[in-house]
Amino acid sequence: MKKFDAIIIGSGQAGTPLAFKLAGAGKKVAFIEKEHFGGTCLNTGCTPTKAYVASARRMFDTKNGEEFGIHIPAGSKTDLAKVKKRKDDLIQGSVEGIKKGIEDNENITHIAGTASFVGEKTLAVNGKEISAEEIYINVGGRPRMPEEYKAAEPLDNQSILELTELPEHLVIVGGSYIGLEFGQMFKRFGCEVTIVEKNSAIISREDEDISASIQKTLEKEGVKFRLNATCMGAKKLDDGKICVNVNCDQGEPQVIGTHVLLAVGRVPNTDLLNLEKAGIKTDDKGFIKVNDHLETNVSGIYALGDCNGEGAFTHTAYNDFEIIANNKLDGGNRKVSDRILTYGLFVDPPLGRAGMTLSQAKKTGKKLLVGKREMSKIARAKEKGETDGFMRVIVDAETKEIMGASILGVGGDEVISGILNIMTAKQPYTVIRDSVQIHPTVSELLPTLLEGLKPLEN
Numbered sequence: 383m384k385k386f387d388a389i390i391i392g393s394g395q396a397g398t399p400l401a402f403k404l405a406g407a408g409k410k411v412a413f414i415e416k417e418h419f420g421g422t423c424l425n426t427g428c429t430p431t432k433a434y435v436a437s438a439r440r441m442f443d444t445k446n447g448e449e450f451g452i453h454i455p456a457g458s459k460t461d462l463a464k465v466k467k468r469k470d471d472l473i474q475g476s477v478e479g480i481k482k483g484i485e486d487n488e489n490i491t492h493i494a495g496t497a498s499f500v501g502e503k504t505l506a507v508n509g510k511e512i513s514a515e516e517i518y519i520n521v522g523g524r525p526r527m528p529e530e531y532k533a534a535e536p537l538d539n540q541s542i543l544e545l546t547e548l549p550e551h552l553v554i555v556g557g558s559y560i561g562l563e564f565g566q567m568f569k570r571f572g573c574e575v576t577i578v579e580k581n582s583a584i585i586s587r588e589d590e591d592i593s594a595s596i597q598k599t600l601e602k603e604g605v606k607f608r609l610n611a612t613c614m615g616a617k618k619l620d621d622g623k624i625c626v627n628v629n630c631d632q633g634e635p636q637v638i639g640t641h642v643l644l645a646v647g648r649v650p651n652t653d654l655l656n657l658e659k660a661g662i663k664t665d666d667k668g669f670i671k672v673n674d675h676l677e678t679n680v681s682g683i684y685a686l687g688d689c690n691g692e693g694a695f696t697h698t699a700y701n702d703f704e705i706i707a708n709n710k711l712d713g714g715n716r717k718v719s720d721r722i723l724t725y726g727l728f729v730d731p732p733l734g735r736a737g738m739t740l741s742q743a744k745k746t747g748k749k750l751l752v753g754k755r756e757m758s759k760i761a762r763a764k765e766k767g768e769t770d771g772f773m774r775v776i777v778d779a780e781t782k783e784i785m786g787a788s789i790l791g792v793g794g795d796e797v798i799s800g801i802l803n804i805m806t807a808k809q810p811y812t813v814i815r816d817s818v819q820i821h822p823t824v825s826e827l828l829p830t831l832l833e834g835l836k837p838l839e840n
C-alpha cells in the first residue's frame with residue numbers, strides 16, 4: 383500500500399489550492415478527484431451561471447434601449463448553443479490550468495476515481511489502497527432530487543447547462559439562489575418561466591422586504607411565481623410536456639411546462655465515502671461534523687467546503703483552505719467562527735449581504751440603529767436607469783459596530799465589501815460615515831445612510 387504525507391479527496395474550492403500549498407511545503411500529496419478538476423464552482427456552479435447571467439444581461443439590454451434614447455431594432459434572439467460554447471471555453475481554460483499545474487508538480491499524485499474509506503487512515507480508489515496520517519475531505523455536494531419529481535426527468539444545475547435549445551416554458555421548483563438566478567436568466571433568453579416555491583416567500587432566509595422586492599423586479603420582467611406550493615411532485619404528460627403539482631387547495635393546482643428544473647437545495651457527497659469505516663461522524667443530513675479548526679472527530683482528518691455544513695459558498699470553502707493552510711503551515715490559529723457570513727445573489731439587480739438580517743438582529747434583543755435608503759433616491763442608480771431595490775444597514779446602538787447589511791440594487795454585490803471590511807476590522811460604523819466616497823457611485827450613499835441611522839422602534 384502506498385503511503386503519502388497527505389491525501390486530499392475532491393478538487394473543490396478548498397482541496398485544489400490545498401494540494402498546491404501542501405506540495406509547495408514539500409509534502410507528498412495524493413489528490414483524488416472523481417470527475418472534473420475545479421469541482422462544482424468552476425464546472426457546474428458559479429463560473430457557468432455567471433457567464434450565462436452576462437449573456438442574459440446582453441439580451442435584456444437589447445429590449446431596453448428606448449428609455450435611454452437608443453433605438454435597437456427588434457429581432458434579437460438567444461443562440462443557446464453559442465452561450466454554452468462561450469461558457470465551455472471559459473471553463474476549459476481554467477480546468478486545463480489546474481491540470482497542468484498538477485502534472486508539473488512532482489509532489490502531487492493525481493488519482494482519477496472515487497475514494498472511499500477502508501480504515502481510519504486508509505482509502506481505496508479504483509481497487510487500490512493508499513494511506514496518510516493527514517486526510518482532507520473536500521467532496522462538496524450534489525443537487526437534492528426528491529423522489530416525487532423523478533418521473534418528470536427533471537433538469538438540475540448541471541444538465542440545464544448542457545441544453546443547446548431554449549425550453550419553451552421552464553418550470554423551476556425552488557425559489558432560492560439557483561431558482562432565481564436561472565429563472566431571470568432563462569426569462570431574459572426568451573423562455574416562459576414559472577418559479578414554484580413551497581414557502582410563502584422566495585429566498586426566505588432574507589427579510590420579507592428583500593424577498594418582496596426581488597419578486598417584484600422579476601415579475602416586471604415576466605417571471606411568474608407560485609408560492610405556498612404545498613402539493614409536491616411532477617410527472618411527464620403523454621404529449622411530452624411536464625406537469626408540476628403546486629397547490630392542492632387553492633389556485634391552479636398544476637403548472638404545465640415543457641421542462642422542469644429542480645433547485646431545491648443540495649446534499650453532501652459524504653454518502654460515497656464509507657465514513658463509518660474511519661469512524662467519522664456526520665449530522666443527520668450527512669454533513670461531516672468539524673470543530674472550529676475543521677478537524678473531524680478523528681484526529682488528523684479534516685473536512686472542508688460544503689461537505690462540513692459550515693458554509694455553502696465558494697468563498698467559505700476557500701476560507702476553509704486558508705484556515706487549514708495557516709494553522710498547519712504558518713503556525714496560525716485561524717477559526718471558522720472568525721468568519722462573517724457574506725454572500726451575493728446574482729440576479730439583476732444583485733443582492734449583497736453581510737452579517738445578520740434585520741429579523742435575526744431583532745432576535746438578539748440588542749438596541750438597534752437602522753438605516754434604509756431606496757435605490758430610487760441614489761443619483762448613480764437613477765443615471766443608470768436601475769432604481770429597483772434598497773440598502774439597509776443595522777448597527778448595535780451600544781458598540782456602534784455594524785451587525786448586518788443588505789444592499790439590493792445596482793452594484794450591491796460590490797458595494798457590500800466596504801461594509802464587510804469594517805465589520806471584519808471590528809471598527810464602528812462611524813469610520814464609513816465619516817469617509818469620503820467617490821461621486822457618483824452607489825457607495826457614496828453609505829455615509830449619508832449612516833448619518834441618518836434611527837433607533838428601531840418596536
Ligand SMILES: Cc1cc2nc3c(=O)[nH]c(=O)nc-3n(C[C@H](O)[C@H](O)[C@H](O)COP(=O)(O)OP(=O)(O)OC[C@H]3O[C@@H](n4cnc5c(N)ncnc54)[C@H](O)[C@@H]3O)c2cc1C
Pocket residue numbers: 391392393394395396397414415416417418419420421422423424426427428429431495496497498520521522523539560651654655686687688689693694695696697699728
Ligand atoms: C448552480 C450553482 C451556482 C453557484 N453559484 C455560486 C456563486 O455565485 N458564488 C458562490 O460563492 N457559490 C456558488 N455556488 C456554490 C459553490 O459552487 C460551492 O459552495 C462550492 O463549489 C463548494 O466547493 P467545495 O470545495 O465544497 O466542493 P466542490 O466544488 O463541490 O468540489 C467537490 C469535488 O469533490 C469531488 N468528489 C466528491 N466525492 C468524491 C470522492 N468520493 N472521491 C473523489 N472525488 C470526489 C467532486 O467530483 C467535486 O469535484 C453555486 C453552486 C451551484 C450549484
Ligand SMILES: NC(=O)c1ccc[n+]([C@@H]2O[C@H](COP(=O)([O-])OP(=O)(O)OC[C@H]3O[C@@H](n4cnc5c(N)ncnc54)[C@H](O)[C@@H]3O)[C@@H](O)[C@H]2O)c1
Pocket residue numbers: 528555556557558559560561563578579580581584585586611614615645646647648694695725726727728
Ligand atoms: N449566488 C450564490 O452564491 C449561489 C448561487 C447558486 C447556488 N448557490 C449555492 O447552491 C446551493 C443550492 O441552492 P438552491 O437554490 O438549490 O438551494 P436552497 O437550499 O438555497 O433553496 C432551496 C429552495 O427550494 C425550496 N423548496 C424545497 N423543496 C421544495 C419543493 N418540493 N417545492 C418547492 N420548493 C421547494 C426551499 O423552500 C428553498 O427556497 C445553496 O446552498 C447556495 O449556497 C449559491
